[in-house]
Amino acid sequence: MAKIYFTEDHEWLSVTDGVATIGITDHAQEQLGDLVFVELPEVGKTVAKGDPAVVVESVKAASDVYAPADGEITETNDTVSADPALVNKSATGEGWLWKMKLADESQLDGLLDEAGYKAIIA
Amino acid sequence: MNDTSSINHLPLEQLHVDAGARFAEFAGWNMPLSYSAGVMQEHLHTRQKAGLFDITHMRLFEVSGTEAAQFLSRCCPIEADQLQTGSAKYTFLLNTQAGIIDDLITTRLDSSRFLVVANAGRATEDEAQLRSIGSSFDCRIELLERVFLALQGPMACKLLEALDLPAGGLNFMNATEPRPGWLISRSGYTGEDGFEIALPVSEAEDFANKLLSNDAVMWIGLAARDSLRLEAGLCLYGQDLDEQTDPRSAALMWAIPKSLRQSGQFIGADALRALISGDLKMKRVGLKPEGRQPVRAGTDLFDKEGRKVGHVTSGGFGPTVGHPVAMAYVETGYAAMGAELIANVRGKDIPAQVHALPFAPHTYKKG
Secondary structure, eight states, X not given: OOEEEEOTTSEEEEEETTEEEEEEOHHHHXXXXXXXXXXXXXXXXXXXXXXXXXXXXXXXXXXXXXXXXXXXXXXXXXXXXXXXXXXXXXXXXXXXXXEEXXXXXXXXXXXXXXXXXXXXXX | OOXXXXXXXXXXXXXXXXXXXXXXXXXXXXXXXXXXXXXXXXXXXXXXXXXXXXXXXXXXXXXXXXXXXXXXXXXXXXXXXXXXXXXXXXXXXXXXXXXXXXXXXXXXXXXXXXXXXXXXXXXXXHHHHHHHHHXXXXXXXXXXXXXXXXXXXXXXXXXXXXXXOOOTTOOTTBEEOOSTTOEEESOOSSSSSEEEEEEOHHHHHHHHHHHHTSXXXXXXXXXXXXXXXXXXXXXXXXXXXXXXOOTTTXXXXXXXXXXXXXXXXXXXXXXXXXXXXXXXXEEEEEEEESSSOOOOTTOEEEOTTSOEEEEEEEEEEETTTTEEEEEEEEEGGGOSTTOEEEEEETTEEEEEEEEOSOSSOOOOOXX
């Protein structure tokens, strides 16, 4: 059973067997507005916690999406490169951005649960 | 301006709140950035039906007096005395180096009255320049207190006529005062046929609500206003124009009558004449990046050999044309249509071609 986390930077993570699927929250897509471009990382790249991993661009501006933990990119969602609006339609489902193998799952300890995240955006 | 205590609020702010506006500070004003439909829908709706914009942040100066025309011909490179009543002209305030202090629309209201529409972010500089020059002329400069709305798009004319405004009788860049305190001008900042309407604050809410009661009309925020004007190839002061940029570099010489280039006595005329006879170094062009990735303001542009030859001043995504669009200043050797440039975005090279402006065709009603 996947465990779900949220970050204060408006990302969600779904973690199963040490692999995190990561995207932006519905609140984040609403704030950004219509996305027109998503720049995904190379599979195999290692990222450190806090590194910009993905860039999402709306009509108006470009925004970084940060790696919530150290790890190696294992898969990216090519569907959203072709159709960035999918992130707006389904930020927490089909609009996921990348998967990564976590180097140290204990880095997730400080992240928020859904109730905690809802409290900060309220 | 970060001092939120001095931020200006639109008289119709509550209407925008009710329409689900997301606000942002712009040029000292709390402005609707987008509404619940989102920037993409707002942009497309404007091109297909009619978009309503609250542009009350723009400053309206009424210039009146027996020497009002002479005064404006001194301030701006226009022949104000030859402007017909009800005609509007795009023009500039220039500094003595021919740098652009602001770009303006000047409209002749009658024999001794003109309206000058100025950018919100330049209102202080504009007013200082106008008053400083105005002290030598018999004229009055008065800041008008109005709500200023724009209705843009193919259905705009019919919608205004349905509210008994004489919209259909106007051609592009013509204006009339249909009621006391009202001005309606066939003009805008989207490339679409459309109108700008200044009206008394007390009548504005009722007027906006009447327009909005039609499904063809929706509020459009500043974000879509920006993507619309960029597709239309129109300059945004502070990005594409500034005091270090002259009208020739900005590719805006069409706004300056030929006779004035030779013999005009407007502020900046001598400097402009020197610029015209000299070599042009940088020029404003349209730029079409390849692929889907927007190339935004501040991005450097390079030639094939990696030499920096320009920079982007406005860039984003064009919802109507369906690809990224930008405007840039490039060395004149790279300003021809189709010239190949390379935009460096976050370390990645994106090929881009110089492209004709506008990206989306203008649909002005020129009569």
